[in-house]
Structures are given as C-alpha cells and as structure tokens.
Amino acid sequence: MSEIHDRPGERGPRPPEPPEAKAAAVADGIVPGFGIDTIHEAARRLSGHVVRTPLLTSPMLDELVGARVLVKAECLQLTGSFKVRGALNALLTLDEEARRAGIVAYSAGNHGQGVAAAARLAGCPAVIVMPHDAPRIKVDNCRWWGAETVLYDPRTEDREEVARKILQDRGMTLIPPFDDVRVMAGQGTVGLEVAEQARGLGLPPDAVLVNCSGGGLASGVITALDHAFPGMTHHIVEPAGFDKMARSLATGRVCANPHPPGGLMDAISGPVAGARPLAVLRHHDVTGLTVTDEEVLAAMGTAHRLLKIVVEPGAAASLAALLSGKVDVRGRTVALVASGGNVDPAVYRRALAD
Known part of the structure; x- marks a missing residue:
C-alpha cells in the first residue's frame, strides 16, 4: 500500500515497505x-x-x-x-504545495468522513474512494464536507489500485487509515x-x-x-x-x-x-x-x-x-x-x- 512520508513537509506516495522492513520494526x-x-x-x-x-x-x-x-x-x-483527529494531524504536516494538490483516502465509513472533514478544515481538496454499495448516508456525509467521492465495484476492483491511479494522475497524497x-x-x-x-x-x-x-x-x-x-x-x-x-x-x-x-x-x-x-x-x-x-x-x-x-x-x-x-x-x-x-x-x- 502506498503511504505518505513520515517526515513533515514531504509529499506524495512512496513505494510500499518490503515485508522484511515491517517485520524488523515489529x-x-x-x-x-x-x-x-x-x-x-x-x-x-x-x-x-x-x-x-x-x-x-x-x-x-x-x-x-x-x-x-x-x-x-x-x-x-x-x-x-x-477518525478526524488522525486525518487532520496527518494533513497539517504536509507542505503548502501538497495541500493545494489535495488528499486521497479509501474508506467505506468513518475514516472517509474524517478525511473529508479534515480537508474542509484545512481548505484543501479531497477524494474519498468508496465501494459503490456503501451506505448512502456515508457517501452523502463525505460530499457534505466537500469531498469528491469515487465509487468502485469491490467485486471487480481493488480500492488501493483505484486510489493509486488518482494519486498518480493528480499528484495527490494518500492519508492511510491507521498504519x-x-x-x-x-x-x-x-x-x-x-x-x-x-x-x-x-x-x-x-x-x-x-x-x-x-x-x-x-x-x-x-x-x-x-x-x-x-x-x-x-x-x-x-x-x-x-x-x-x-x-x-x-x-x-x-x-x-x-x-x-x-x-x-x-x-x-x-x-x-x-x-x-x-x-x-x-x-x-x-x-x-x-x-x-x-x-x-x-x-x-x-x-x-x-x-x-x-x-x-x-x-x-x-x-x-x-x-x-x-x-x-x-x-x-x-x-x-x-x-x-x-x-x-x-x-x-x-x-x-x-
């Protein structure tokens, strides 16, 4: 999974960590x-x-x-x-260029809404990748906060791949849900x-x-x-x-x-x-x-x-x-x-x- 860099001021997706690096950290x-x-x-x-x-x-x-x-x-x-706490903290560590480009999250629920709210509070664009069968109220809530929603079919599409294409095409930054x-x-x-x-x-x-x-x-x-x-x-x-x-x-x-x-x-x-x-x-x-x-x-x-x-x-x-x-x-x-x-x-x- 692509992730944003761990140091404030850096932007953009980075290559996934190799399994051995994560194992060593654990x-x-x-x-x-x-x-x-x-x-x-x-x-x-x-x-x-x-x-x-x-x-x-x-x-x-x-x-x-x-x-x-x-x-x-x-x-x-x-x-x-x-969820808005972690999303907003991650967003506020980004530099101005990264904020202007916007952020991406994939979520069917609370993380998506948290990222959408964080983006509105920080004044930056946001795209939330959601399954097409997500509860309507959650989709509507993300949109209320001003986020664009991109719906995908979980039976035939991978949400990380959908998000990765948006990151590459628009130069946006991923806000992961927990890791x-x-x-x-x-x-x-x-x-x-x-x-x-x-x-x-x-x-x-x-x-x-x-x-x-x-x-x-x-x-x-x-x-x-x-x-x-x-x-x-x-x-x-x-x-x-x-x-x-x-x-x-x-x-x-x-x-x-x-x-x-x-x-x-x-x-x-x-x-x-x-x-x-x-x-x-x-x-x-x-x-x-x-x-x-x-x-x-x-x-x-x-x-x-x-x-x-x-x-x-x-x-x-x-x-x-x-x-x-x-x-x-x-x-x-x-x-x-x-x-x-x-x-x-x-x-x-x-x-x-x-």
Whole structure:
C-alpha cells in the first residue's frame, strides 16, 4: 500500500515497505517518528479544530461492573468518530504545495468522513474512494464536507489500485487509515485528553480498554495513558472470529482477518493489522479480548440507558467486554473509548429492543 512520508513537509506516495522492513520494526518494537512527544505535537496542531469530547461517568454503570468506569465519548466528535483527529494531524504536516494538490483516502465509513472533514478544515481538496454499495448516508456525509467521492465495484476492483491511479494522475497524497505515525499520533490525543480529564476528576485509571481494528487508535491512546499512568494494564477489544490484532500480538507477525468481514462490528473488522501499531502495542504488553454481536448490542443499549449516548457496534466493543466480564476490573478504575456513533437506525433499534 502506498503511504505518505513520515517526515513533515514531504509529499506524495512512496513505494510500499518490503515485508522484511515491517517485520524488523515489529521484532524490535520500535516505530521511528512516533511517541509521546509526537502526540503532544499533534495536540497542539489540532487545538481549536476538533472537539474536546467529555469523559463520562455513571454511578449505575460503576455499580453494575464493580469498578469506576470512565467513558471517553468520541461518538460526539466531528463526523461522529475519533477518525478526524488522525486525518487532520496527518494533513497539517504536509507542505503548502501538497495541500493545494489535495488528499486521497479509501474508506467505506468513518475514516472517509474524517478525511473529508479534515480537508474542509484545512481548505484543501479531497477524494474519498468508496465501494459503490456503501451506505448512502456515508457517501452523502463525505460530499457534505466537500469531498469528491469515487465509487468502485469491490467485486471487480481493488480500492488501493483505484486510489493509486488518482494519486498518480493528480499528484495527490494518500492519508492511510491507521498504519502511519501521524495518524497514530492524532488518535493519541484522545488519550491525552482522557489523562487530563481523569486527573481533574481525581480518578487516575489503572486499566484501559480500546476498540481495535488496524490499531491506530489503540496504539495512540495506550501510549498517551501509559506515559501519564505508568503501570496500568492495557487491553484491546476485537470482534470474535476477527481478532487479527490479538493474533498479531501473539505471533509478532502482521495477521489478516477472514474475508469478507462479518457481523455488526464492521468498523473494527478491517482486513489487516497495522505493522506500526502492532510494534507499539507489543512494546506496551497489550492483551487482546473479543466480544460477540450479542454482547455489543447489549452494550449499546446500556450506553443509551446509563450514559445517554449513541454508540455504534464497533465503538461499543470495549464496553461490551467490560459488561460481559471478559476482564476482571473489580475495585479498579478503568477507562475506555466510545469511539464512534455512526450506527444504522435498524441496528440501533435492535440494540434498544434487547
């Protein structure tokens, strides 16, 4: 996959890294250009552009799980998802020439909307490559933010090839969904805010659960929180049967999910784990948990009743792990991220009916 360069001011696609380079990065647990300093730099870039979302608490939820629970409501972020943070941070590192040429992303959902919003905030063109059968609301939302949408047939076309042609023809820059240090740092600003807000409440967390697909959010949040609260335990949560990152953590190799993705948690059922996020997560000794569609539906209903927020299935995975007892947090303070709220109405009706 083509990616943008890791150093600010550089532009354009670069050749894919050879597999042995990624394997070496994973083996060493080192990701050049990523760390707590780059997360703080991202926070400065994003200040005034993204929503500082609330950190919610509920005595009823605390009693239900026997712990103090801190829920970061990124479902209230611009576009209804954390994704705009990483997209905008990556975009703002580009030089003026690259911004004028514009950016490209491929996504059927939250990443596309995040990139479209970031482009509008930065005043640059954007093209979002989407499957022709993507939900109409997601296509319309990308267009509302001012992005051009290019639709492709996933049965006969490869989205990376479609994007690569646009990059070559128009001289635009790709914004990857997760395997990029600037995207990871932007997502890490979620963790910085959680740390500041938790201290303000006098509730330093000693455990964190993060929904995980490619690992951009998890690697950023866990890096920020581990720096603020050394010694805390870290967990990622994935759909049962689609736990590519947990398998990657166990083997030290980038693993893929079965195709096509299954179940309700499409937002965290992506095809492959990110090599850079994997290296970071292995460095922090992260453990993997899985949840089922039924457990996620129950968690969505609980979020509505006790926290008064709308959470999409993939974004409810960490809460589902907590409610279903996948990890023992009794007597502890645990933080989690409600990472998005872009849910199909029919699915949400199911969640509220259960």
